[in-house]
Structure formats: structure tokens, C-alpha cells
Amino acid sequence: MKTPFRLEDHPRRWPQPLSSPPTGYFEQLPTRVMARVAPAAPRPRPLAWLLRAPAALRTGLASTLLLGTFAASLWLGGAPLAPPTAPTASLDGVPPAQLVEYLTSGETHVDLLDLAELPAHHLGITKQYLQPSATELRAALDAQPADEAGLL
Amino acid sequence: MEDHEILAKFREPASRNLAFNQLVRKYQQRVYWHVRKMVIDHADADDLTQDVFVKVWKHLANFRQDAQLFTWIYRIATNECLSFLQSKRRRFFLPLNDVGAELAAKLAADPAVAGDEIELKLQRAILRLPDKQRLVFNLRYYDEMPYEQMAEVTGTSVGALKASYHHAARKIEDYVTNADHETPSTGEVD
Numbered sequence: 001m002k003t004p005f006r007l008e009d010h011p012r013r014w015p016q017p018l019s020s021p022p023t024g025y026f027e028q029l030p031t032r033v034m035a036r037v038a039p040a041a042p043r044p045r046p047l048a049w050l051l052r053a054p055a056a057l058r059t060g061l062a063s064t065l066l067l068g069t070f071a072a073s074l075w076l077g078g079a080p081l082a083p084p085t086a087p088t089a090s091l092d093g094v095p096p097a098q099l100v101e102y103l104t105s106g107e108t109h110v111d112l113l114d115l116a117e118l119p120a121h122h123l124g125i126t127k128q129y130l131q132p133s134a135t136e137l138r139a140a141l142d143a144q145p146a147d148e149a150g151l152l
Numbered sequence: 153m154e155d156h157e158i159l160a161k162f163r164e165p166a167s168r169n170l171a172f173n174q175l176v177r178k179y180q181q182r183v184y185w186h187v188r189k190m191v192i193d194h195a196d197a198d199d200l201t202q203d204v205f206v207k208v209w210k211h212l213a214n215f216r217q218d219a220q221l222f223t224w225i226y227r228i229a230t231n232e233c234l235s236f237l238q239s240k241r242r243r244f245f246l247p248l249n250d251v252g253a254e255l256a257a258k259l260a261a262d263p264a265v266a267g268d269e270i271e272l273k274l275q276r277a278i279l280r281l282p283d284k285q286r287l288v289f290n291l292r293y294y295d296e297m298p299y300e301q302m303a304e305v306t307g308t309s310v311g312a313l314k315a316s317y318h319h320a321a322r323k324i325e326d327y328v329t330n331a332d333h334e335t336p337s338t339g340e341v342d
Contacts, residue, residue: 005328007293007321010274016185016294017275019264021194026184030176033202034169037209 155221189290190233192258204229223304277327289320
């Protein structure tokens with residue numbers, strides 16, 4: 001016959017029924033708990049000063065940074081701000097006869113009116129690259145249609 | 153140091169750390185063992201005990217002295233234990249019996265219990281109780297806590313606690329008595 005088990009007859013394990021924690025555990029536990037609850041030391045933040053700066057200063061810095069970025073992008077990747085050489089420089093080596101032929105040919109979109117206005121706005125501009133002789137000029141003029149001759 | 157002294161010092165920023173250190177030293181063993189009996193494993197009990205005191209630190213400034221300090225700490229520890237066991241089941245989608253079996257395996261590996269057959273049967277029987285009933289049993293049987301304090305800790309009426317304890321004790325006695333004739337697997341029973 002089974003003997004009924006009764007709690008009050010059983011010797012109670014005191015203070016606790018399970019094995020003890022490692023030696024020194026309760027000596028170290030307060031230190032470990034305090035380490036967790038202690039406020040963490042503030043880490044140095046490289047831009048912390050910026051957060052404390054006045055709003056006007058932050059706005060100014062942001063604007064400067066934006067402009068600088070824009071200028072840098074233009075300088076590094078955009079078109080050159082000024083042409084490396086004047087447009088006339090590449091024309092110096094072209095014979096005058098070819099220039100006249102090009103300008104008076106029907107394939108260009110430059111008409112005689114443009115040719116008449118250009119020297120009026122930029123006096124002497126043709127002296128750098130166009131030195132036609134009187135014969136060449138006469139021949140060129142003679143080749144033009146009679147109705148446009150009055151424009152010259 | 154008395155609780156009211158600890159609380160008074162804790163309110164002063166200059167002595168806050170010192171007061172809390174005293175509080176941990178005063179209650180660490182009771183909290184640890186309360187937690188340990190619920191989770192069995194020392195590593196889990198260690199983590200949870202620290203978590204309990206971290207929570208105590210965070211909320212101690214708001215502690216109202218209409219309850220005893222240690223019952224308030226016990227209440228935090230109890231909630232931590234129940235949450236831990238609940239999340240363990242939820243995390244691994246484990247049925248109740250599997251968590252009970254895991255705790256029983258840890259229990260069987262505990263050298264303080266392993267060599268004592270009756271004690272091992274008793275601890276297995278305790279592990280088969282539902283978490284809350286196991287908690288009630290531990291508070292009463294091992295900690296000898298008065299029912300009134302248990303009511304503060306668990307938020308349950310004294311009458312319900314008495315009924316729960318006696319029901320748990322009867323189930324344990326039945327289990328240990330008939331343990332030789334039952335399967336060795338452990339787990340929670342209602």
C-alpha cells in the first residue's frame with residue numbers, strides 16, 4: 001500500500017530547495033545592478049556644439065554649405081565658365097576665300113543682313129581673321145543677287 | 153537600514169546611489185530566490201533579478217508608501233517572472249507542457265535536488281502547477297509570507313489565495329504519492 005505524501009511531514013528545505021548561486025554572487029550583484037542603473041557618461045558628440053548654436057548661426061552655416069556645394073558641383077562637373085580661347089582664335093588659320101565661301105553659301109543660316117550688322121556692333125572684329133583683297137571683295141559682291149546688293 | 157531611511161536618502165540626489173545600493177543589498181537574496189524558484193535556472197534568475205532592480209530604480213521615485221517596500225518589490229519581481237515565462241512560451245510557440253518539461257530538465261540537473269528522490273518528486277510536482285498557482289505556493293510554503301502580504305504582491309484576494317494554496321498543496325501531495333505510477337514527464341496541470 002502506498003504511503004500518502006503529506007507536505008507538513010516532509011522536511012522543508014531551508015532556506016531554499018535549489019542549489020546556491022556561484023560563490024560571491026551576492027557580493028557582486030549590487031555592483032552589477034548599480035552599473036546598469038548609473039547614468040551613462042555622455043559620449044562626446046562631434047556636432048554637439050552645432051545643436052547648441054543659435055538658430056541664426058545654424059541657418060547661416062546651412063546656407064553657406066548649400067552654396068558651397070552648388071559652386072563645387074559647377075566647378076567640378078559643369079561647363080567651363082569662360083571659353084579657353086576666343087572664337088576668333090580658331091578662325092585665324094582658315095583662308096579668307098573659304099570663309100567667304102562658307103558665309104555666302106546657302107547652307108549657312110547667316111544671311112547678308114547678319115554680316116552687315118556684325119561689324120556695326122563689333123567694329124574691327126573681322127580684322128583679326130578676314131583680310132580680303134579688293135579683288136576678292138569685288139568678286140564676292142558680284143556673285144550676290146542684285147536685289148540684296150543694296151543692303152551692303 | 154530601515155525602508156523609510158532608504159526612501160528618504162533615495163529622494164536626495166546626493167545620496168541616491170548609496171541608498172539604492174543599500175536597498176539592493178537588503179533585498180537581493182529574497183528577490184533572487186523568489187525569481188529562481190519560478191525560472192529554476194540560475195542564469196535566467198540572474199538576468200531577471202537585475203531587471204527587477206533596474207525597474208525598482210526607475211519607479212522608486214513614484215513609489216507610494218501605502219504598501220510595504222518589499223511587497224512592492226516582490227510584485228515587480230512576480231510580474232517579471234510571469235512575463236518571462238509567458239514570453240518564452242510565445243516566442244517558441246511552445247505548448248505549456250514543453251516549458252514545464254524544460255524547467256523539469258533543469259531541475260533534474262540541479263545537484264541540490266538530483267540526489268534526493270522525494271525532494272525531486274516534490275519539485276517536479278510544484279513545477280506541474282500553473283505559473284500563478286506555483287507562485288502562490290512558493291510564497292506561502294517557502295517564504296512563509298502572510299496571506300495579507302501575498303494579496304498585496306499578487307493583487308488577489310486573501311480568500312482566493314487560501315483556496316489556491318490548499319488546492320495546490322493537495323495536487324502536489326497527490327502527485328508525489330502517485331509519482332511512481334505516473335509517467336515521468338512533467339508539465340503544468342490545472
